[in-house]
Amino acid sequence: MQGVFERIMTTPHKPQHLYPRYSQRDKSETNSPRFVPNPHFFTTIVGGQWHTYSCSVWHGASTITQAQENKLNIFAKKMQLKKGDRILDVSCGWGGPISYFCKQFGVEGVGITTVPEQYIYAEQRVKENRVQADIRFQHWQELPEDEIYDAIYADEAVVNLADAQGFFEKCKRLLKPDGKLVIKELHFTHSTHAPKKNKPRCLANAIYGFTGKYRTLHEELQLIDNAGLQLENIDQIPIQNYWITVHDQWLRALEDNKGFLCHLTNAKYVKNFSLCLYGYLRRFNNDVFRLHMITASPKGQAN
Structure with missing residues (x-):
């Protein structure tokens, strides 16, 4: 009998409804326990010292922390x-990356999130690491523009923003003239992979709160250009890194800790979360996505 993994991996890819179905005014819906379970649910699955809930880079790494x-x-x-x-740090998650940068490079950090559970966890984390980082329960639209930054980064966070164009425009105003904006995102390999709005929603919608709006690379670059930011570099990260992260780390951790994770949430949530991850593996296998890191700056642009 064919197992769940084999069924998912052999089913032809169909575009899924991954577009946002909420505005900032009703963001409290996506902050509910339905979408944000106990922080230990995610830290258990992603593992490692820094708990980055996105693709890691495995070249030369033998552990998840190294990756x-x-x-x-x-x-x-x-x-x-x-x-x-x-x-x-835009959408600072559980506070791992901002703690790492402050600790390793002696920088001062600000991390923002609109998820109460992440705010509490990240705030405690930076205190434990004794780093100069300010964790705020704040939306990017609310960032004061008299506070200027040398660098802004977002690790697979722009996809969850309802107003990506407004976000890039905000970044231009918040950066020093020689500052850097660095984002890492998954992009469709072709516009035909984008979902139709009348398609049935997939499991990712229920788990992630209808927040993912994936786009092609050229669409992302157009938004950056429209904001008056100057493109400096595009790096493609081999998608195999995502396969290893999801298959060898996250799914393995989920299976190894299934009882604990069911206790934190419930069996149905854990099952759906697992199926969602397998669904992403299928998309990676079917050449739906590429993974890019984009660097831009306001340098040389007119106000």
Whole structure:
């Protein structure tokens, strides 16, 4: 009898409804326990020291912590971090990356999130790491524009923003003239992979709160250009890194800790979460996505 994994991996890909179905005014819906279970649910699955809930980079790494640090070091290089810099982490998650950058590079950090559970966890984490980081329960639209940054980064967070164009415009106003914006995102390999709005929603919708709006690389670059930001570099990260992260780390951790995770949430949530991850593996296998890191700056642009 064919197992769940084999069924998912052999089913032809169909575009899924991954577009946002909420505005900032009703963001409290996506912050409910339905979408944000106990923080230990995610930290158990993603593992490692820094708990980065996105693709890690596995070249030369033998552990998840090393793979997470590989990715974070690429971010640091692109941001050109130096001691005393002030950086902004958009959608700071559980506080791992901002703690790492502050600890390793001597920078001062601000991390923002609209998820109460993440805010509490991340705030405690930066205190435990004794780093200069300010964790805020704040939406990016609410960031004061008299606070300027040397670098802004977002690790697979722009896809969850209802107003990506407004976000890039905000980044331009918040960056120093020689500052850096560095984002890492999955992009469709072709526009035909984009979902039709009348298609049935997939499991990811129920788990992630209808927040994912994937786009092609050229669409992302157009938004950056429209904001008056100057493109500096595009790096493609082999999608195999995502396969290893999801298949060898997250799904294995889920299976190894299924009882504990069911206790934190419930059996149905754990099953759906597992199926959602297998669904992403199928998309990686079917050449639906590429993974890019984009660096831009306001340098040389007219106000």
